[in-house]
Amino acid sequence: MTATVSFPVDTPLGPRTATVTYERKGSGEPLLLLHGIGHHLQAWEPVTDILAAEHDVIAVDLPGFGTSEPLPEGVPYDLPTVAAALGSLCSVLGADRPHVVGNSLGGLLALEMGRDSLARSVTALSPAGFWTEAERRYAFATLRAMRVGAMALPLSTLERLSHSAAGRTALTGTIYARPARRSPEAVVAETLALRQATGFEETLAAGRSVRFTDDVPDVPVTIAWGSRDRLLLPRQGVRAKHVVRDARLVRLRGCGHVPMNDDPALVARVVLDTVRTTGRPTG
Secondary structure, eight states: OOEEEEEEEETTOOOEEEEEEEEEOOSEEEEEEEEOOOOGGGGHHHHHHHTTTEEEEEOOOOOTTSSOOOOOOOOOHHHHHHHHHHHHHHHHHHTOOOOEETTTTHHHHHHHHHHHTTSEEEESSSSOOOOOOOHHHHHHHHHHHHHHHHOOOOHHHHHHTSSSSHHHHHHHHOOSSGGGGSHHHHHHHHHHHHHOTHHHHHHHHHHOOOOOOOOOTTTTTTEEEEEESSSSSTTTHHHHHSSSSTOEEEEEOOOEEEEHOOOOOHHHHHHHHTTTTTTTTOO
């Protein structure tokens, strides 16, 4: 069951208040789950229960996505601002410095939180920010095309398409290697989430100049990439390893850009392996 929470966000104009939706389950060390652009916290449903068997799992709709409210007027959707806001959110929830797991945009935010000492470990699944300019343009054009398609489809057509494997492939084949495995209800919900994402354009605009070029020292980091990622190509993982030198680079065989649904057991194992390295030397 989801809940909402409000928390302070520091801005050049002084503190503002943000409100987000989250789901929390399990017990143990806190583990924060961050989805990608245009998605929502339900992207993590295939792995949430596995992770909650060992951890206090907090899955969040990022500001301006899912059912979370947009950031307050005048607050930018840039990387430092959103990462700091997530740190504030964790403090309000009594989950300071959690293990952070993110996918795509969420993976980039997880790495930023690790760099800023807001995370005790980081698992980044196909994180944004390790692209060339040509790769970024391709990814952004693809995302915009997906959003245009989501906004153009009547709900009745969307629901009809979701009930066939071919329709689910047409709707979500860009982000899943095995889109037919996604339930019709999930496909409808995530397409509507993409359509209704109030933070989409501002997040893309803020991402035009983003490159993650800093190491993440003193924090266990795993960077995992789907071998069938069609949005952020797997070679970007090698680039990421050169930047985050002590990171463990893992190939998610047979997985697409959003791997949690393609192979939940593999993704959960990668996350838990990372978490268990906390307190042991990295490298």
